[in-house]
Amino acid sequence: MLKTQVQELEANKVALTVEVEKEAVNKAYDSYLTRAARSVRIEGFRPGKVPKAVVMKKFGSEYVREEVQRELLDEIYPKAIQEAKLEPVSNPVLEDSNLKEGESFTFKVVFEVRPKLGDFKYKGFSTQVQREIIDEDSVNKVLNQLREQQTKTEVIEEGELTVGDYFSAKIDVYYEGEKKEDLSDEKAAHKYAENDPFFKHCAGMKIGETRNFSLVADSEKDKGSEYYGKTLDYAVTLNRLSRPTLPELNDEFATKVGEFSTLEELKTKISEDLTERSKYEAEEHAFDELLTQVMNEYNFEVPEGMIQNTINFFIEGLDRRWRQFGTTIKDYLRNSGKDVNEFRESFREKAVKQTKTMLLIDAIGEKENIDVTDADYREEIEKRAKEYKMPVDKLLTTLSESDGEANVKFSLRSQKIRDFMLTNNQVSYDMVKEADLHKGETEA
Numbered sequence: 510m511l512k513t514q515v516q517e518l519e520a521n522k523v524a525l526t527v528e529v530e531k532e533a534v535n536k537a538y539d540s541y542l543t544r545a546a547r548s549v550r551i552e553g554f555r556p557g558k559v560p561k562a563v564v565m566k567k568f569g570s571e572y573v574r575e576e577v578q579r580e581l582l583d584e585i586y587p588k589a590i591q592e593a594k595l596e597p598v599s600n601p602v603l604e605d606s607n608l609k610e611g612e613s614f615t616f617k618v619v620f621e622v623r624p625k626l627g628d629f630k631y632k633g634f635s636t637q638v639q640r641e642i643i644d645e646d647s648v649n650k651v652l653n654q655l656r657e658q659q660t661k662t663e664v665i666e667e668g669e670l671t672v673g674d675y676f677s678a679k680i681d682v683y684y685e686g687e688k689k690e691d692l693s694d695e696k697a698a699h700k701y702a703e704n705d706p707f708f709k710h711c712a713g714m715k716i717g718e719t720r721n722f723s724l725v726a727d728s729e730k731d732k733g734s735e736y737y738g739k740t741l742d743y744a745v746t747l748n749r750l751s752r753p754t755l756p757e758l759n760d761e762f763a764t765k766v767g768e769f770s771t772l773e774e775l776k777t778k779i780s781e782d783l784t785e786r787s788k789y790e791a792e793e794h795a796f797d798e799l800l801t802q803v804m805n806e807y808n809f810e811v812p813e814g815m816i817q818n819t820i821n822f823f824i825e826g827l828d829r830r831w832r833q834f835g836t837t838i839k840d841y842l843r844n845s846g847k848d849v850n851e852f853r854e855s856f857r858e859k860a861v862k863q864t865k866t867m868l869l870i871d872a873i874g875e876k877e878n879i880d881v882t883d884a885d886y887r888e889e890i891e892k893r894a895k896e897y898k899m900p901v902d903k904l905l906t907t908l909s910e911s912d913g914e915a916n917v918k919f920s921l922r923s924q925k926i927r928d929f930m931l932t933n934n935q936v937s938y939d940m941v942k943e944a945d946l947h948k949g950e951t952e953a
Contacts, residue, residue, distance in 0.1 A: 511585065513593045521624045521812040524604070527589045529581065529614040537584075538610045541577050578608045578616075586618065596623035599814030621812035626872040629807035635935035636798040640791035642940045643783045650943075651779045655766055656755045665750045670714045672703045677749040678711075683742040692741070696748070711745055719746040795936045796927045800866055811864050819860040820853050874926045881921045886914075889921055 512528040542561040549567060551559050565573055582603070590597060601618035608614045641647070662675060670676055676699060682692035701708050710722045721744050726736045756762050763775040828838045842849055874880070890908075894901045908914045 511589055511592055513589050515593050515595065518619065520810045521598075522619065522621050523595065524617055524619045525589060525593060525595065525601075526605075526615065526617045527585060529585055529616075531611060531613045533585075534577075534581070534608065534614045535611060537577050537581050538573075541573065541580065545573075574608055578606060578614075581608070581614065582616065597621065597814075598623050598812050598818070621814045623815070624809060624812065624868060626807075626809060626868060629803065629869075629872075631799075631803050631869075631873050631876075631930065632933045633935075634799050634802045635937075636795055636802070637937045637939060638791055638794045638798060639941050639946055640938040641783075641787040641943050641946050643780060643787055644942075647783050647943065648776050648779050651783065652758060652776070656758065656762070659756045659762070659765065660753045661756075662751045662753045665752050666716070668715070668750060668752070670701055670708075670711055670747060670750060671752075672701055672712075673753060674701045675699070675751045675753070676701065676747060679746040679748060681744040683744070684736060684739065689736075689741075692736075710743075711747070714745075714747045716747055716750055719744055721745075791938055792927070792931055792936075795938075796930055799930050799934050799936075800869060803869055804862070804865055807869075809865070809868075811861055811868070815864050816857065816860050819864045820856045823856050823860065824853070870923060870926050873930070874922060877926075877929060879922060879925050879929060881918045881925070885921055886918060889917060893917075 514526040516524040516526070518524055539561075542564050545564050545568065546559040546561065549559055549564060551563060551567065554560075554563070559567075586601060597620045599621040601620040603616060603618050605615070605617040608616070665674070678697050678699070680694045680697050682689050699708065701711070706728070707724070710724075711720055714720055721742070723740055723742050725738065725740050726734060727738055731737045756765075758772060760771045763769040763772045766775060767778075769775040769778065824838060831837055831841070838852075841847075842852060890904055891901055894904045897904065908917060
């Protein structure tokens with residue numbers, strides 16, 4: 510039986526004092542000494558038969574006390590915080606302890622706890638955000654992207670080099686009449702892009718043709734070169750030419766892209782998806798704006814432990830992304846000469862806002878009794894299983910084997926809270942074209 514006492518020290522910080530009965534203390538000592546007796550080798554005693562007093566003398570009473578205390582704390586601390594109904598957000602710091610065999614054990618630990626938010630206003634706010642207009646231009650943009658994905662490149666035997674073509678060429682470079690091997694290329698492969706500063710001189714070339722021209726090496730990439738600021742002579746011979754061919758927009762194209770019978774079906778699906786995305790992004794923006802207004806009116810302290818955990822989350826995500834490109838946070842810090850603490854502090858403002866936002870969302874959900882039912886969860890799983898084209902039972906099993914189930918329920922609850930906030934606050938939308946979306950915000 511545990512006796513616990515909680516003392517509030519400051520905002521979001523408590524001292525938890527716990528008293529453990531002497532029977533539990535004696536049991537912990539006996540357990541540790543029994544295990545130690547099986548591992549220790551002492552002349553004159555069989556393994557596992559070493560008297561506890563001899564084991565105590567072998568290891569030393571202070572060492573045994575520290576080990577027993579560590580094991581007791583590992584066992585008792587989780588039970589104590591559950592009994593005291595506390596939510597720690599930092600590691601406990603042991604401040605007082607009086608462990609002694611044959612006596613009750615009292616210890617005090619200090620740690621930060623999750624803040625309990627009081628009453629705050631979260632209804633009656635208003636915001637105005639932009640929402641993208643989905644029209645024929647929007648649909649055509651996606652269609653063109655799909656066409657580019659289905660592009661086939663064909664070799665051109667007869668024709669002239671034009672923008673968008675792929676080609677290979679022999680490029681000889683001369684300086685003051687002498688060929689420079691380090692600048693020349695026997696089989697250069699390129700794509701002729703619009704406004705290309707170099708290959709614009711090759712426009713209209715035919716296979717086998719050689720074109721001569723001169724250029725001053727004064728571009729950004731030429732800086733540091735021995736030829737910077739000097740005139741180079743070029744002889745370019747076109748060897749091979751190929752041209753990407755976009756498929757026609759017709760019913761056949763639609764069937765290749767997906768399960769569509771006609772081009773109109775594909776267009777309709779694109780329009781529906783874009784409309785849904787436009788609505789979702791605008792609502793997310795509105796939700797963020799509303800939460801910012803709530804946050805501005807209701808100020809509260811965030812435990813340092815939660816801030817550090819959020820910073821850890823940011824940095825771990827950044828490190829994972831950087832590793833995909835062959836580098837790490839450690840590489841960045843080493844190359845930039847930045848201190849790790851300075852680097853972490855650069856995330857503080859963002860981490861504080863993110864943590865406050867999370868706490869506010871959760872508090873609104875609790876105040877409004879917003880939760881995820883089994884029916885909600887099942888409906889979401891069936892929806893995802895259809896999207897993933899996999900059996901529902903298999904997806905359920907996959908999620909249950911990880912944190913997937915908790916993550917899905919967290920996402921669903923957050924969505925419900927978002928919908929509640931959008932319904933109980935005034936939200937208006939400015940319908941704008943994609944080019945003007947967030948234009949004012951970006952400029953600001």
